[in-house]
Amino acid sequence: MKLRFDTDTFREILDSLLRNKSRSFLTGFGVFWGVFMLMLLSGGGRGFKQMLNNEFEGFAHNTCILFANQTSKPYKGFKEGRFWEMTYDDVDRLKNLMPELETVSPTVALWGKSVVRGDVVSSRAVVKGTRADYALIETPKLKYGRYISDTDNAQERKVCVIGKRVYNELFPEGGDPCGQRIRIDGAYYSVIGVSWNEGGGININGNAADMVIIPINQARKAYNLGNTIQLLCFTAKEGFVMSDLIPRVREIISRAHYVDPTDEQALFLLNTQLIFGIVDNLFKGVNFIIWLIGLGTLLAGVVGVSNIMMVSVRERTTEIGIRRAIGATPRQILGQIISESIVLTLVAGMSGIVFSVLILYGVELATMEDGILKAAFQVPFWTAVLAASLLAILGVVAGLMPAVRAMQIKPVDAMRDE
């Protein structure tokens, strides 16, 4: 069969569809609504997932955080209920004994500090001591300057990276604060950077916006922390599943401090991989439901198209008979009906895509903050392309039955139908 797709074929199709405008419109609306819902829901789902992910933003997805707690089991002569603390040696211990670990980074934190610049005070700040490699655990979104470096730490420099709230309170005039000095507990620190992270789903040592991050060695010295550390954060190397590594981590840390390795309360452990897994599964479920609803609606629309085409073919028996009498082959008739169905489905579906793209664009504008896109609600380009090709296929399917019926119309039927 030679299906010519020139302006003629197109005019034939448009003529037939536009002859019954309101019916074509209402029929198309079913498909339009199906596609619209599908695109809108899947775009919305993506957007909400991203928004939720933003809450965890900056956290390596395979991070694990350890902290010491009161023991709940007696071990090696120690009674239960003992307080203990991790030490700086645990960092090297883990690093040396567990080659599967990528980064092992300790932190200490001191809460409720007042940060002073001139006569401006920012209270309830958290002074957090970290090393340079902590940036691999919680990626800092630096607005100005840089993060703590290894040299800062080695030389116990009095430098700090301040959080968003601290910056806004101390530097209400805005601008780059790097090089300026702020005072915490009588000691002066040079600001070397501003972190724009915000507190969200995961906070380590409190809200990131309240932080004043200083080199951990400086923190240990300034606050007489000795060898103790509060948190031990680590990430696994590519290809290792965190939950497989955790028993050995417990073993190593617990034994070094005479704590029962089976005592899960004593060595508290937060595995972000687990949390991300839950979120991922949740959205997989949501996505499944979205596609179920969207495809269902779309399918209902397509069945509608098929039905109406059937009615239309019946109505046009005479017309089709005439066409056959003056030389249209059955295949040309088949082609015409299927083309009509494809065009109706595609036009309706494309309007659905366009309309949903516009709505999602509006949603993106509405959720925008400081001119920065918080989450991409927009339908990805290739999803739209996929949807369009799916529509074409559905158009063929919808047109198939009516077209076969049209094909069976004999030219004599035209004359009989007077």
Add this chain to the structure above:
Amino acid sequence: MALIDLKGINKTYDNGQPLHVLKGIDLSIGRGEFVSIMGASGSGKSTLLNILGILDNYDSGSYHLDGTLIKDLTEKQAADYRNRMIGFIFQSFNLIGFKTAVENVELPLYYQGVARKKRHDLAMEYLDKMGLTAWAHHFPNEMSGGQKQRVAIARALITRPRIILADEPTGALDSKTSVEVMGLLKQLNKEDGITIIVVTHEGGVANETDKIIHIKDGMIGEIEENTRHDAWGGSIIK
């Protein structure tokens, strides 16, 4: 060989009860003839027309159209022969209502795959011949019966068919228009030498033709030569 050559055509419809409609039709019609087929309703003349127009199959016998055996054709072949060899004129005009006159005339060429421009020019030429240039872009429901039938004639002529089959071409027209239309067909036959077969049950219409073939109960009856057009007491339609 004659243009149309029918030998022993039999046709039985089987709608619950077998109905033998055509009982061995032998007929030959030469090139350039202007023939009418007359018969009462139920005589089988419509069936004969359908077979002549390759709209229907026959059970036994043979039908040669311009030397080509028309038998057991596929739908595609039948459509192709209809398109190229036969022009139809129907009682109820059978124009497509949502197409303008010129678009209706173009349609057979559209199915031949003729280019748009050429098609349009040719259609305009034929409409001009029918004196309908001014009506080219009107829709059928804006035209009178006579005008509609002339559009249909233009549509039948545009593919330069071997024969024109007219099924009660004046059935839906008043007597004045009937005369016009028959005059037009006569003119086409005389001036352009087109073979025309008219099926009718009206004596006046049949009288306009040169030969009247009477069909009765599925068989060919009398064949009247009517070159003097006096078969029904002069050329008065109705």
